Amino acid sequence: MKKTLFVIKTLILAFLLLSLASIPGGFAMGFSSASNPGASTDTPVFLTITLIGEIIVPIYLLIYYRAKNNLDALDIVMPFKKDKIAQKFGIGYLIGFLTFTIVFAVAVFGGGFTTKIVWSSKNIVLFVLMLIGFLIQGTTEEIVCRGYVQGRITEKLGVFWAIALSALFFASGHLGNAGVSLEGFVGLLAFGILTALLRFYTGDLWLCGALHGAWNFAEGPFFGTPVSGISGTELLFKSTSVPHHPWLNGGAFGIEASLTCIIILILLSALTVYLGQKYSVNKLDLN
Template sequence: AFIALPIMVILYASKIEKRSLRSVGLSKGNVMSSILKGFCIGFLLILSILILNVLSGQIRYQGIDFSTFIYLPLFLIGYAIQSFGEEIICRGWALTYLAKRHGILLAIIISNIIFVFPHMGIGGFDILTAVNIFLIGTLFAIIFLKYDNVWICGAVHATWNFLLGPVFGLDVSGISTISLFNVSKIGPNILNGGSYGPESSLIVTIVVIIAIIIVTYCFKK
């Protein structure tokens, strides 16, 4: 689905809507530099979340499991396919399609609602989770509009999932995986997100709101 749906969306946009690949964020220029920027943004976001969790006593790291290292490239590829697929659908196509017809603000709201839906129905999902994923979608949308491509927001998205789960050992949207670092939570609560993971926590709310402000007012193309 993460491969087929984005391809179908791209074909629909190009063949039915007669749009260029660039119009859905698939620009040919500066692909690697955009991906690198996205990785850096994603890394800083996850680092901020981890530092706040550790300083507030929500999580403790208990060593490294080097036996999982061999699986990290597979996780990276998997999360990259998933993340870029979601960004092509939600930002590359839905956001741009809606923006032309209803304006940027409504386009961001509707495309974010589309983005929230796949994250529902998983144990631990609640109102705060929905708010946080909506905010994360807003951040990705602003990054997309700022740089006019899905490469950078796709890289932020993939880096977020990859570092949060397989590297640092926290749940990603309610899904746990083997990880490089062994981590223990100090009980499920509103600060660490409980069984859903940090995406259901107040710490992520704070970090993402600050990131939205910084990207909106400080970042330049």
């Protein structure tokens, strides 16, 4: 019973952290609506403000745990080791970008998307800001889901339940997104399991945070597809889903809901377990 209450409390607090992340973007949109009634806030500019504003979560956690002088807890919820940072970050970003590119290429060659170039030199500043913004957003979600949820639950219930519950919490956090479907939920669950495994085997969040940020950046500003149901982020390419091919393009929710994406994420998770069991100091009990 105590463990159940602990899990419930942890998930509620994690939900509040995600709610905190949305405050800066909500404030900016509210200010815009008040000063310019009728103006659209569904634009790359406001999305960028929302993404960068999510940095409020790691700042809050740093201040909170340092004020309590509880650095051990901070290392659990925000495990960022100081060794080989560039290497881990670079590998994570490369994995995220290339994995999405492969999934997207399969969809395009299978007839799931029509794609056109929409790039303009006027987009360069916004392109860079979105690159930074998606890194902040992706890393923040990893801090909440793989740092806070997975880290705390590992202490009470062990690695298996920590990975499962952090992935379920991550997928559930997107249920309010436009176009969400069962396939989309499964795709996000597979993504959550992959990053949870990376957090476990590496012992920190550098790699999975970079992977998450790279995936979302490739998905939206670069290739111009919906980012888990969020549209309107295209800056380099604009890709339109072809009807009757949801198993390739994921429909309105985006490519995470495609069968191709789910299969590739499962295969990548299996590869992560294989390499992790072979080379990492952390080992899953597979017996």
